[in-house]
């Protein structure tokens with residue numbers, strides 16, 4: 540498969556260096572990201588090694604012992620003593636180092652925040668606060684863990700590819716030849732959660748190529764072009780079906796209960812804090828070039844560009860009707876790598892070109908192929924709701940029941956109240972009222988089909 544890096548016409552799919560979209564790996568970098576920062580920043584890496592080796596539990600873990608709390612506090616004390624390492628030209632001029640810097644600092648940040656006791660204020664020490672704000676400013680993404688840290692820039696080969704000749708180019712990794720570099724829990728369940736998304740990114744590359752071909756043909760717009768577009772859209776429906784299978788396959792190696800209680804809590808951002816504590820970045824007011832962040836939502840695969848691209852291409856409109864508040868989907872753009880965000884903006888500049896083309900072509904076969912592709916995306920979202928139910932809604936209900944039974948307040952056999960029924964609605968890591976939100980995005984996708 541080849542994807543030309545030039546922009547064929549105004550609305551073409553612009554794949555290439557300028558948008559960091561690779562013809563083999565799409566939104567993932569074509570080579571495994573670097574594993575360790577150079578010596579200048581070794582203290583960050585060493586502190587991350589210590590946290591991983593420490594096997595820490597979150598501050599609100601049901602089975603947290605006094606000894607667990609002391610061990611994580613002794614690690615946090617070391618973090619507080621760590622000097623503020625420089626974010627200098629050597630780091631900022633090298634995108635690979637910057638990405639690794641963001642990954643290391645945001646893993647440190649989440650370890651720090653989530654191991655704190657739940658009744659103390661969240662004050663992120665200067666040693667993490669200042670560099671993470673600086674690195675994030677340069678990358679133009681928020682100073683907390685994002686999908687790019689857990690998935691896009693967090694992989695390596697299980698087995699290095701045979702072709703070692705750099706002139707021959709790098710092979711895209713096979714979907715079963717991936718490993719994650721960094722995890723919080725060390726559990727295969729966490730790794731599988733990240734790799735499921737990575738596989739979707741890689742498999743989605745064919746969809747990008749089909750989009751490019753479709754747009755080229757739309758530019759021509761004759762009878763042959765209509766036949767070709769129809770064929771591309773049918774193939775695209777098949778690719779999206781495979782994305783759905785890859786999503787459902789997460790169940791093979793990621794256990795819902797372990798995911799819910801041992802993996803997911805590490806991802807919480809400021810807007811998922813149970814006691815609504817603010818994240819304070821120590822020393823930020825003393826630095827002229829820095830300001831406190833405005834919003835901090837934890838990482839969500841809602842930040843995956845491939846799903847957004849499919850929406851834009853097929854003409855699914857997720858824009859918020861309430862103009863004061865940006866939609867979740869547009870909020871998530873700000874958490875994506877800047878060039879991917881620009882890529883999406885470029886595509887959205889001419890909204891729904893494919894959909895209008897289908898409407899005006901009045902060709903039955905073309906319409907049918909388009910609807911099949913939209914239906915496949917709707918079915919991807921149906922599957923996604925099954926996954927969210929299995930991995931979040933179900934375990935949250937069981938945890939609420941167990942907590943209430945444990946509190947021994949049920950003496951008459953009354954049914955405990957599951958979360959989302961009487962209390963606040965259940966939140967996604969991206970801070971949404973997840974049940975309503977996922978249903979809405981699914982319904983908006985279905986409504987995009989043309990009758």
Ligand code: HEM
Pocket residue numbers: 732735736739740786789838839840841842843846847920923926927930931966967968969970971972973976977980981
């Ligand atoms: C165990 C696996 C997964 C769970 C439990 C899960 C859960 C969720 C939740 C709760 C949301 C609501 C937004 C928020 O975070 O507040 C969400 C949004 C989203 N997720 Fe997932 N997700 C999983 C895997 C994936 C994967 C592998 C992808 C694809 C790369 C994906 C793509 C999306 C997208 C695009 C959204 C935005 C809403 C939409 O487009 O329908 N998710 N997810």
